[in-house]
Amino acid sequence: xxxxxxxLSAVYSGRGNSILPPYDRMLLIKEDGSVSIHGDKGFKPMNxxxxxxxxxxxxxxxxxxxxxxxxxxxxxxxxxxxxxxxxTFRSEEGTDPGxxxxxxxxxxxxxxxxxxxxxxxxxxFIEREYQTGDxxxxxxxxxxxxxxxxxxxxxxxxxxxxxxxxxxxxxxxEKIPSRRIxxxxxxxxxxxxxRTLAKKKxxxxxxxxxxxxxxxxxxDAPES
Amino acid sequence: xxxxxxxLSAVYSGRGNSILPPYDRMLLIKEDGSVSIHGDKGFKPMNxxxxxxxxxxxxxxxxxxxxxxxxxxxxxxxxxxxxxxxxTFRSEEGTDPGxxxxxxxxxxxxxxxxxxxxxxxxxxFIEREYQTGDxxxxxxxxxxxxxxxxxxxxxxxxxxxxxxxxxxxxxxxEKIPSRRIxxxxxxxxxxxxxRTLAKKKxxxxxxxxxxxxxxxxxxDAPES
DNA sequence: GGTTCCGTTAGGGTG
DNA sequence: CACCCTAGCGGAACC
Numbered sequence: 410x411x412x413x414x415x416x417l418s419a420v421y422s423g424r425g426n427s428i429l430p431p432y433d434r435m436l437l438i439k440e441d442g443s444v445s446i447h448g449d450k451g452f453k454p455m456n457x458x459x460x461x462x463x464x465x466x467x468x469x470x471x472x473x474x475x476x477x478x479x480x481x482x483x484x485x486x487x488x489x490x491x492x493x494x495x496x497t498f499r500s501e502e503g504t505d506p507g508x509x510x511x512x513x514x515x516x517x518x519x520x521x522x523x524x525x526x527x528x529x530x531x532x533x534f535i536e537r538e539y540q541t542g543d544x545x546x547x548x549x550x551x552x553x554x555x556x557x558x559x560x561x562x563x564x565x566x567x568x569x570x571x572x573x574x575x576x577x578x579x580x581x582x583e584k585i586p587s588r589r590i591x592x593x594x595x596x597x598x599x600x601x602x603x604r605t606l607a608k609k610k611x612x613x614x615x616x617x618x619x620x621x622x623x624x625x626x627x628x629d630a631p632e633s
Numbered sequence: 634x635x636x637x638x639x640x641l642s643a644v645y646s647g648r649g650n651s652i653l654p655p656y657d658r659m660l661l662i663k664e665d666g667s668v669s670i671h672g673d674k675g676f677k678p679m680n681x682x683x684x685x686x687x688x689x690x691x692x693x694x695x696x697x698x699x700x701x702x703x704x705x706x707x708x709x710x711x712x713x714x715x716x717x718x719x720x721t722f723r724s725e726e727g728t729d730p731g732x733x734x735x736x737x738x739x740x741x742x743x744x745x746x747x748x749x750x751x752x753x754x755x756x757x758f759i760e761r762e763y764q765t766g767d768x769x770x771x772x773x774x775x776x777x778x779x780x781x782x783x784x785x786x787x788x789x790x791x792x793x794x795x796x797x798x799x800x801x802x803x804x805x806x807e808k809i810p811s812r813r814i815x816x817x818x819x820x821x822x823x824x825x826x827x828r829t830l831a832k833k834k835x836x837x838x839x840x841x842x843x844x845x846x847x848x849x850x851x852x853d854a855p856e857s
Numbered sequence: 858g859g860t861t862c863c864g865t866t867a868g869g870g871t872g
Numbered sequence: 873c874a875c876c877c878t879a880g881c882g883g884a885a886c887c
Contacts, residue, residue: 410659410673412636414722424788424865427734433724435634441674448729449634450665452681453882455732459676459867483865494720498638500657505672508679511650565646569706600703648880677867683882707880738863768861769886788864791876797862824875 410498411438416491419446421456423483429456431490436476438464440499444478444485458485511564518547518562520621521595525550528595528615532558543580544573548595556589557581560615566596571606578612597621634722635662640715643670645680647707653680655714660700662688664723668702668709682709742771742786744845745819749774752819752839756782767804768797772819780813781805784839790820795830802836821845 413436419429434455435447442461445454462478462485469475474489518537525534531553539549541559548560559577563570574592581590594607595615607614618624637660643653658679659671666685669678686702686709693699698713742761749758755777763773765783772784783801787794798816805814818831819839831838842848 410671412659414720421865425735425737425740427732427865429732430730432729433722433726434729435636435722437671437676439671439674439676443674443676445676447634447661447663448731449724450663450667450729451882452661452663452667452669452678452683454676455729457676457865459865493722496638496718496720498657498659498717500673502657505656505658505674505679506654507672508651508653511644511646511652514646514650563646564650565708565710567647567703567706567708600708645880651880675867681880683880734865736863737865826876 410440412436412494412496412498413438413489413492414494415489416493417446417487417489419456419485419487421458421483421485423480423485427456431488433493436487436489442478442480446487456485458483513564514562517564517595517597517617517621520625521560521562521617522548524621524625528617541577541580542584543576546574546577546581552591554589556591557585558591558593560593560595563594563596565598565600566594566603567600568602568606570594570596570603571610571612574612575610634664636660636718636720636722637662637713637716638718639713640717641670641711641713643680643709643711645707645709647704647709651680655712657717660711660713666702666704670711680709682707737788738786741788741821741841741845745784745786745841746772748845748849752841765801765804766808767800770798770801770805776815778813780815781809782815782817784817784819787818787820789822789824790818790827791824792826792830794818794820794827795834795836798836799834 415436416431416433417436418431421427437445443459444462445457448455458478458480460480462480465477467475476487478485522534522537525532532550534550536549539546546559547562550558550560552558559581561570561574574594578590578592592612593615594612595617597617599614599616640655640657641660642655645651661669667683668686669681672679682702682704684704686704689701691699700711702709746758746761749756756774758774760773763770770783771786774782774784776782783805785794785798798818802814802816816836817839818836819841821841821843823838823840
């Protein structure tokens with residue numbers, strides 16, 4: 410990975426055409442030949458080349474450094490008016506393991522379905538993935554006070570989760586007007602803003618134990 | 634713009650859930666609160682947060698630095714196992730002028746508006762960006778047979794384009810019941826499935842030349 | 858603010 | 873290799 414902090418301008422030509430006037434930006438060139446120019450906002454680059462590129466170096470009439478990146482049907486010409494800093498960064502160890510899907514939330518959901526009463530003795534499990542009429546709630550349960558409880562399970566519960574639960578409870582009130590409806594957020598980690606908003610909106614919270622994977626209702630049926 | 638070169642791992646939770654095992658990568662934090670983690674290939678980040686985020690600093694039990702980026706509905710937790718280098722880069726001069734681009738479709742649209750009759754001599758241009766009553770059709774034209782023709786311009790026309798055109802023609806039939814209405818897809822590349830569906834639904838097709846940029850109705854008025 | 862639709866869509870899976 | 877569909881789609885324009 411090669412990082413160049415510079416005052417630069419660029420011209421892209423390929424699938425479309427674009428011009429980038431001079432300004433201070435970051436030019437990022439990776440091992441695989443992908444190139445991107447990052448400005449000071451957004452996670453997306455202002456210009457980029459996605460595929461393997463061939464880099465050629467040249468100079469303008471005024472002596473400014475020019476890097477041209479060519480691939481089969483595209484080309485990106487970058488004029489480096491002034492280079493502030495240049496860094497090469499490369500890992501010594503093997504290859505990047507890459508991103509992998511986190512199934513924690515689904516695992517947590519099935520775990521909670523089976524351990525619900527132990528977490529809150531007033532609750533009894535009814536159904537998973539219940540259709541509310543406005544989205545699917547993770548767990549539908551029944552409170553000893555007679556209310557139906559919509560439980561949204563999250564690993565981390567940001568503020569938006571409160572709104573999500575309210576949509577479910579609203580839909581359930583419409584769908585099953587005969588029952589009292591309550592909403593609950595069950596999560597390993599609940600953000601402070603979520604706590605505040607939940608309290609205000611009447612959504613209850615259920616903090617799940619960090620060691621939930623080791624904690625079970627019926628650990629192992631005893632051998633007879 | 635804040636660049637951190639580090640051995641890091643991350644957990645994302647929000648629209649999806651994913652985990653990123655430890656490896657050497659670049660963490661990029663911009664002024665606007667967007668965050669991205671770049672590996673050694675591709676121009677796309679391995680993980681990112683698009684919107685304004687709030688950064689909080691904490692430590693693991695083993696004393697490793699943790700940066701958590703929270704937004705309304707998402708959270709990205711980055712554990713910095715080892716920081717190799719940290720750079721802050723900010724331009725002194727004003728604001729970035731930004732990229733100016735010929736987006737292919739808009740370009741293609743205006744080109745076709747001016748070259749329509751040459752592509753199909755039975756058609757004459759009426760209007761661009763015409764409001765059908767159910768969306769805006771790219772070009773409205775008139776066929777020599779008297780029909781109004783709704784032309785949807787695309788660089789690549791996937792199957793869904795047929796439905797899009799049908800919505801426009803349906804809306805036009807309602808809006809202008811006195812006229813016969815036809816629908817056309819004009820594209821550089823038309824997928825086979827699109828062809829099949831278009832034929833079945835009575836939508837006609839117009840394949841545009843790959844070298845359209847060089848092809849003009851009145852190339853240049855000859856000097857006298 | 859919600860919805861629709863484009864993107865230099867990119868990238869993965871399948872035939 | 874081509875074609876298909878999906879995306880943590882993002883972002884912009886329009887309603």
